[in-house]
Amino acid sequence: xxxxxxxPQSLIVQKGGISIINCAYENTAFDYFPWYQQFxxxxxxxxxxxxxxxxxxxxxxxxxxxxxxxxxFSLHIMDSQPGDSATYFCAASDGTSGSRLTFGEGTQLxxxx
Amino acid sequence: xxxxxxxxxxxxxxxxxxxxxxxxxxxxxTALYWYRQSLGQGLEFLIYFQGNSAPDKSGLPSxxxxxxxxxxxxxxxxxxxxxxxxxxxxxxxSRLAPGNEQYFGPGTRLTVT
Numbered sequence: 001x002x003x004x005x006x007x008p009q010s011l012i013v014q015k016g017g018i019s020i021i022n023c024a025y026e027n028t029a030f031d032y033f034p035w036y037q038q039f040x041x042x043x044x045x046x047x048x049x050x051x052x053x054x055x056x057x058x059x060x061x062x063x064x065x066x067x068x069x070x071x072x073f074s075l076h077i078m079d080s081q082p083g084d085s086a087t088y089f090c091a092a093s094d095g096t097s098g099s100r101l102t103f104g105e106g107t108q109l110x111x112x113x
Numbered sequence: 114x115x116x117x118x119x120x121x122x123x124x125x126x127x128x129x130x131x132x133x134x135x136x137x138x139x140x141x142x143t144a145l146y147w148y149r150q151s152l153g154q155g156l157e158f159l160i161y162f163q164g165n166s167a168p169d170k171s172g173l174p175s176x177x178x179x180x181x182x183x184x185x186x187x188x189x190x191x192x193x194x195x196x197x198x199x200x201x202x203x204x205x206x207s208r209l210a211p212g213n214e215q216y217f218g219p220g221t222r223l224t225v226t
Contacts, residue, residue: 006155034214036217041219042219043117043204043217043219043220044156044204046214046216049214089155091156099208099215100158100161100169100172101146101158101215102158103155103156103157105154105155106154106155
C-alpha cells in the first residue's frame, strides 16, 4: 500500500519560474513531513520539513504548504535555478514507528537555463 | 564533520552469492536506518536500529536479508543468495535523537547479474 503519493513524476521549468510538487498521504498518524533533494550518485539531503501544527513553512526560495484536512502537502521552489535540477522526494513519519520515513515516488525536476 | 559513509560504493555480484554492505553512521547518532532505492522508484524502508533496543525488521523483504549493528555504531546489511530483483541502491541513514533529521549516506549500488 502506497501511503504517500507524489506528483508529478517529472517536471520541466524555465529558469526563474516556480516549481510545484504535490504529495498526499493516507496515514493520519504521520506528524513529520520532510522534503529531500537528491542529486545523481548522492544520498538524499533534507531540504525543508514541516509538522502539522503549521500550514506553511518558508526557507529561502523553498516553501512547504500543508493542508491537514485534505492530507496534502506541497513544495514550492520560487525563482527556480538550473542548480535546482534534481530528484525531489516527499516523505512522512510518525513518532510511534521510530520515525522511519515513508517516501513518495519522487519527482525529477529539470530547470532549463 | 564526517557524514554517513557506506562501502562499497558499487558492488556487482552473481546471482546466488552472498553480499555484505557496510554503513558507518555519524559519530554519536543513536538511530540507524537502512532503505532501498530501486530504479525509478522511491525509497523503501528496510530496518531500523535504536540504541540497544531490538531492531525493527518489519521492512525486510525476505529472510534472505539481515542486518546487525555492532557496538551501537557500524552496521552491516547482509543479503544471502542474491537475486536479480535485489539490484538497487541501498542507503543508510543515521539520526542523533528522536525528532531530528535523518542524514543519508551516498549509498551502495548493488547489481546482481
